[in-house]
Amino acid sequence: MQEQLQARILLVSAVASGQGKTTVTAALARKLVLQGLRVRVFKTGPDFLDPMLLEIASRAPVYSLDLWMVGLEQCRTQLAEAARVADVILIEGVMGLYDGAPSSADLARAFGVPVLAVVDVSAMAQTCGAVVTGLRDYGPVNLAGVIANRVASPGHAAMVVAALRDIPMLASLSRQEKSLPERHLGLVLPDEVADIESLLDTLAEQLTLDADVWNAISPVQLDQEQAIEQVTSTLAGTTIAIARDAAFAFLYPANLDCLTKLGAKLCFFSPLANQPVPSGANAIYLPGGYPELHAATLSKAMIWQDSIRQAHARDVSIWAECGGMMSLTDSLSDLEGNSWSMAGILPGHVAMQKRLAGLGSQGLTTRHGILRGHTFHYSRLETSVAPISATFKHSSAGTGAVGEAVYKVGSLTASYFHAYFPSCPLAAAMLLTGEMVI
Incomplete structure (x- = not known):
């Protein structure tokens, strides 16, 4: 009706x-x-x-x-x-x-x-x-x-x-x-x-x-x-720990709604406050933000760093996007040239620059459909890790251009790509459970 x-x-x-x-x-x-x-x-x-x-x-x-x-x-x-x-x-x-x-x-x-x-x-x-x-x-x-x-x-x-x-x-x-x-x-x-x-x-x-x-x-x-919403409980029984503070603030409210509708239980923690990953979490979501502005604090947050490394060693699924990914590299250089140690899960170094490095709508093609989102960053990642896939750039001229790389290291999946989960909830669920969606 x-x-x-x-x-x-x-x-x-x-x-x-x-x-x-x-x-x-x-x-x-x-x-x-x-x-x-x-x-x-x-x-x-x-x-x-x-x-x-x-x-x-x-x-x-x-x-x-x-x-x-x-x-x-x-x-x-x-x-x-x-x-x-x-x-x-x-x-x-x-x-x-x-x-x-x-x-x-x-x-x-x-x-x-x-x-x-x-x-x-x-x-x-x-x-x-x-x-x-x-x-x-x-x-x-x-x-x-x-x-x-x-x-x-x-x-x-x-x-x-x-x-x-x-x-x-x-x-x-x-x-x-x-x-x-x-x-x-x-x-x-x-x-x-x-x-x-x-x-x-x-x-x-x-x-x-x-x-x-x-x-x-x-x-x-x-x-x-007026339609009856079809909800799949793909993440039922899954507790997702989500970083949320001034360094990890870039969260679409719709992403949280999507995870909840999929059956996940959400809990939040602050790496900036040196809080560990909450115990009992089956998955970890590290959104983007401003880690470069808080690199000194994050480099000294040993409780946070130890907890994320231990979670990774236990094969807890981690999805890290943009700033979240930056915080998991070996080191991060700010605009003043200072280098700060990060969690060291994704081998490589991130350097901030004054020139824009990535901007625009992008999509990730998965076996469940296209997970859509965007990219916007002023840093560059140098890593020896080979990408498992890449997003594509969306434009009026077509969607063939290669976008952001997607990396996988053990249970970690990471990219500069900011995903909009409701665009393909099943693909988002797979990212959070660590399953290959490519």
Whole structure:
């Protein structure tokens, strides 16, 4: 039976990265929450850092929407689930509105979602009208309004409004005295910003919202087939120990949901706090993060290092992705050239560099199907271990290019590849149980 749902859904996009999409989305989400509305936020494309901030801003979990990595039907299901509990759904786009394959515009058109265009007007006024007209007409997309970011004054805002012609100005945000800090992979972890709550409240207060334009935005109708979810208990009886702290923070919430639905029991520990792998764990999941920023601490965490080496010696299955893999090499060099000893399970050395080494959507072909995900790193691994396989790069031109190597050393499987488990749950389960999925 088909279920009809509706909610006010908006995709927040821009002409390019750097326009302030995350800041504006966070400010809008917090403003609506403070007005008493129930808000859910999604992030387009592969991302870990923006969702952490948006979760704090909206006070609700933030999941990924991506037509390739997540898939059309799973995106539809997630939107429908959010529409059941939320008054407003915001979707932060990725890069520019039409960048990527599929793009944020493709996502908006797939579900009939109107678009809000964020424009950094700090160095323009009337030209803003030309920019947003082009954004609207190029696709085209249903452009519901503009949010002008980094506005200098009321007079400046008035010039922008006049230049928009038939496109309404939904909101404006003045130049911010304090911005959200960033580092090489994007925003810093929100937990590292001492006054993050007050900063978000300030941004919400500074965001001026035109109530008439807001109220004129029509709800989006969602048709969702009511189906009984088929759950396989592939991981029933399996306890998975998951590293989670500032060095191992890059976790899709959907990955944890997927493991739980497969029947696994999840327990968490902190290598940074020198905690050992929890006793009784049948499998270990080391996600990505910032081990390079905490290499000195990790190099001295002997309890953690001994426990992971002992688990490996006992043939406990380990899946380590990106930063998790880096922590298991012999050594890691930071950007200052300092070398730090790591756990030494994967022979080799990792060196940080200023140049991007890997970026983009990728997939791993397995006997259960394609496990999709992405890669994003500034380090290089030098190892004598021969890869057992490699991911493939996803692009509009095809999927033939070779992506990240996948390594296997005993019970360890490791790669720079960040896997999105719900894209192929059985393949994810095999990674966690150490079975060959290639």
